Amino acid sequence: MKKLKEFDVNLVGLKDKKHEYDFVLDNGFFQIFEQNLVNGGQLTAHVEMDKSPLLLNFDITIKGVVNLTCDRSLENFDYPVDLNQNLLIKYGDEELELDENVLQITHNAQKINIAQHLFDYIGLAIPMKKLHPRFAADEAEEGDLLIYSTAPESGQAETEAGNEENNDPRWDILKNLSKN
Known part of the structure; x- marks a missing residue:
C-alpha cells in the first residue's frame, strides 16, 4: 500500500534532537483502513519526535473534522477533532507493545509507520454515541431527567x-x- 508509506518516519541517519513532521489525513487516509467508524475527514497531524539514544518521544497533535453517521437519524455530519497524544517508543531486543502508548522496537529498526496510531487516536476521540449536533441538546436534557437513587x-x-x-x-x- 503506497498510501501507508506516506506515514513512515525514517530513523536511519537521524540525529538525536527534535524532528517535526506534518501529515494530511483526508478521505484517502480513512479508506486505507477497513472500518465503518468514520466516513471520511479533513484533518492535519503535526508530529514532533524527540529522538534520544534510548527512546523516541512522539508528541502528536491532530486537528480537523471527521464525517460521521448519526446513530439516531443516519444523517452524515462533521464532528470536530482536536487532540494531543504522546507515543513513547523504546529500544529493546524485540518488538513489543508494552502499553497502549508505549512500544518497543529493535535497535536496528529503520523506520516506523505511525498511520495506525493516528487512526487509533482519532477513533478514541469519537464519542460512543454519535449524534448529529441538533440532537445533542436533546440528549443532554434527557440525560438530566434520568436520576437513579438507591x-x-x-x-x-x-x-x-x-x-x-x-x-x-x-x-x-x-x-x-x-x-x-
Whole structure:
C-alpha cells in the first residue's frame, strides 16, 4: 500500500534532537483502513519526535473534522477533532507493545509507520454515541431527567417506618429471615 508509506518516519541517519513532521489525513487516509467508524475527514497531524539514544518521544497533535453517521437519524455530519497524544517508543531486543502508548522496537529498526496510531487516536476521540449536533441538546436534557437513587431520602425513611402495617406480610417473613 503506497498510501501507508506516506506515514513512515525514517530513523536511519537521524540525529538525536527534535524532528517535526506534518501529515494530511483526508478521505484517502480513512479508506486505507477497513472500518465503518468514520466516513471520511479533513484533518492535519503535526508530529514532533524527540529522538534520544534510548527512546523516541512522539508528541502528536491532530486537528480537523471527521464525517460521521448519526446513530439516531443516519444523517452524515462533521464532528470536530482536536487532540494531543504522546507515543513513547523504546529500544529493546524485540518488538513489543508494552502499553497502549508505549512500544518497543529493535535497535536496528529503520523506520516506523505511525498511520495506525493516528487512526487509533482519532477513533478514541469519537464519542460512543454519535449524534448529529441538533440532537445533542436533546440528549443532554434527557440525560438530566434520568436520576437513579438507591438511598432513601431522610423524609422518605420516616414515612416508610410509619407505613409498616400496610406492608405485604410476605416481606415481613423475609425481613425476619435476615435478622436470624
